[in-house]
Every structure is written in C-alpha cells, then in structure tokens.
Amino acid sequence: MYAEHMLGRTYANQNCSVARALEAVGERWSLLIIREALLAGSTRFGDFARSLGIAPNILTSRLDHFVADGLMARQRLSESTEKYEYVLTDKGRALFPTIVALRAWGDEWAAPDGPPTVLEHTECGGEAHQHVTCPACGMDLVLRDIDVRPGPGAKP
Amino acid sequence: MYAEHMLGRTYANQNCSVARALEAVGERWSLLIIREALLAGSTRFGDFARSLGIAPNILTSRLDHFVADGLMARQRLSESTEKYEYVLTDKGRALFPTIVALRAWGDEWAAPDGPPTVLEHTECGGEAHQHVTCPACGMDLVLRDIDVRPGPGAKP
Numbered sequence: 299m300y301a302e303h304m305l306g307r308t309y310a311n312q313n314c315s316v317a318r319a320l321e322a323v324g325e326r327w328s329l330l331i332i333r334e335a336l337l338a339g340s341t342r343f344g345d346f347a348r349s350l351g352i353a354p355n356i357l358t359s360r361l362d363h364f365v366a367d368g369l370m371a372r373q374r375l376s377e378s379t380e381k382y383e384y385v386l387t388d389k390g391r392a393l394f395p396t397i398v399a400l401r402a403w404g405d406e407w408a409a410p411d412g413p414p415t416v417l418e419h420t421e422c423g424g425e426a427h428q429h430v431t432c433p434a435c436g437m438d439l440v441l442r443d444i445d446v447r448p449g450p451g452a453k454p
Numbered sequence: 455m456y457a458e459h460m461l462g463r464t465y466a467n468q469n470c471s472v473a474r475a476l477e478a479v480g481e482r483w484s485l486l487i488i489r490e491a492l493l494a495g496s497t498r499f500g501d502f503a504r505s506l507g508i509a510p511n512i513l514t515s516r517l518d519h520f521v522a523d524g525l526m527a528r529q530r531l532s533e534s535t536e537k538y539e540y541v542l543t544d545k546g547r548a549l550f551p552t553i554v555a556l557r558a559w560g561d562e563w564a565a566p567d568g569p570p571t572v573l574e575h576t577e578c579g580g581e582a583h584q585h586v587t588c589p590a591c592g593m594d595l596v597l598r599d600i601d602v603r604p605g606p607g608a609k610p
Contacts, residue, residue: 399552
C-alpha cells in the first residue's frame with residue numbers, strides 16, 4: 299500500500315488517495331470553507347470570513363490554495379469592479395459526499411442535542427443519507443465486508 | 455445555521471456537525487492514522503509510526519487525543535507486558551464512510567496513474583462505492599437535490 303514518496307515532505311511514502319485528498323483539503327479550516335461553499339452557497343471573501351470567524355490571512359491563504367489546486371475558480375464579479383468571488387469547480391463540488399459523511403459522523407457522535415441541521419431532499423422531503431455499497435451485488439457495506447487490494451495506480 | 459459558541463476558541467459560532475467532526479479528526483494526520491487503523495488494521499504505535507512516517511511526538515499526541523475523545527481504546531497487550539495497542543471503538547470505526555468518501559475523491563481528482571488501491575467487497579469481488587441517497591424515495595442525490603434545514607439540535 300505504501301510505496302515511493304509521492305507527496306513531498308509532508309506525506310512521504312503515501313501513495314494513497316486518502317493522503318492525496320488530505321494534501322488538498324486536510325487542514326481543518328479547508329473543509330469548513332468547502333462546507334460553507336457547498337451547503338450555504340457562499341462565494342464572497344466577506345461571507346466566508348463572517349460565517350466561519352476565520353482570520354483574514356488564513357482565509358486568503360486557503361482560498362488561494364483552492365484556486366491553485368483547481369477546487370475553486372476566482373471570478374471577477376463584473377467588468378466594472380475589482381471585486382471577486384470564489385466559485386467551486388467540479389473538483390471542489392466533488393467533495394460533497396465527503397462533507398455529507400463527516401456531517402453524518404458528527405450528527406451521530408458529536409451532537410448531544412441532535413443534528414443542528416438536516417440535509418433534505420428538496421423534491422420529496424426525505425433526509426439525505428450516505429452509505430457505502432457494492433454496485434456489483436447491491437449490498438450495503440461495512441468495514442468488515444472489505445479488503446484493500448492494489449489498484450491500477452499501485453507502485454511496484 | 456451558526457449560533458452560539460460550541461467549540462471554544464477554534465470554531466466559535468460553529469454549531470454544525472461538520473465542525474464538530476473536524477474538531478475530533480480535522481488535523482490531517484488524524485485522518486491518516488484513522489485510515490491506517492481502519493484499512494490496514496494497525497493497532498501498534500510502531501506500526502503507525504512506520505507506515506505513516508509520522509514523528510513520534512505527533513503520533514503520541516494524536517493517539518492520546520483519540521483515546522480521550524473515545525475514538526480508540528488503549529489496551530494492554532497482555533498481563534505480563536507494559537506494551538499497549540490502540541484499538542478503534544465503534545465511534546472510531548464509524549469514520550469508515552468518511553475515509554471511503556475521501557479516497558473516492560482522491561482517486562478521481564488526485565490519482566493521475568489510477569487508484570493506488572481499491573476497496574473490494576470480499577464476498578463478491580465488487581468495488582465499494584460511496585453514495586448519498588434519499589431513503590424516502592431511493593434516489594441518488596447530488597448537491598443540487600438538497601436543502602439545508604434546521605435540525606433538532608438547532609439553536610434558537
């Protein structure tokens with residue numbers, strides 16, 4: 299599972315998609331900014347700063363990092379202004395299931411008063427849930443149902 | 455969505471299960487240690503240290519934090535030894551879908567040579583996938599299908 303260095307100093311010997319994902323979004327403010335963009339639809343610097351209570355220098359650094367990594371695009375609000383917004387790309391939006399999984403864990407294990415919010419399926423009013431399934435047989439999977447095998451990107 | 459302070463200094467104004475989940479596991483080494491415990495079955499200090507290349511003082515601090523937060527239990531290996539292992543609790547194992555979701559994102563967006571590993575359903579050989587679904591109507595959900603509503607633990 300662990301081969302040559304792939305991620306430089308921080309994650310030497312981590313040829314693993316979890317490690318690579320965390321390299322992009324592992325610092326905890328990062329996932330909160332992504333949550334804010336995904337679930338509250340925030341795009342403006344001021345909105346992120348206000349909602350999260352995050353220091354401006356950290357927020358700037360995180361947003362720049364997202365733009366450089368292709369998770370967000372920095373777009374001018376109009377031709378007549380120097381104001382910008384930060385819009386999730388497909389790569390950024392693809393973190394939706396991760397945010398849903400983290401939420402579900404927090405709802406179950408760290409919300410003594412019950413879930414602060416629920417994710418409602420707009421069309422039918424059901425409550426969104428995430429699970430791990432096997433598309434081959436349709437079964438819902440838990441950890442003990444699973445083996446880790448080398449994949450196409452495994453290093454020899 | 456955001457009310458009174460819940461998480462002390464770091465996440466003031468974050469009455470949100472994502473924030474609370476990240477409070478427990480948001481520092482990026484933490485999720486790699488959990489991944490190692492979940493997917494490689496590691497329980498020993500030396501195994502974590504070797505596989506992750508993590509500095510002993512950071513690893514000690516992370517494992518202590520997991521034990522304090524109830525994600526791992528520290529167990530003596532036998533009565534005749536002072537050696538311990540760190541075993542995931544139900545609360546720790548419940549991070550499995552989060553790890554699967556992060557892996558899936560890394561496989562899709564940060565694995566140019568293809569997924570380093572695959573999670574195989576032991577019984578049938580299918581490849582585990584993570585989904586967000588609506589249990590009420592059975593639909594697979596994406597971000598645009600969802601509204602965020604106050605939940606039972608919302609603060610007035």
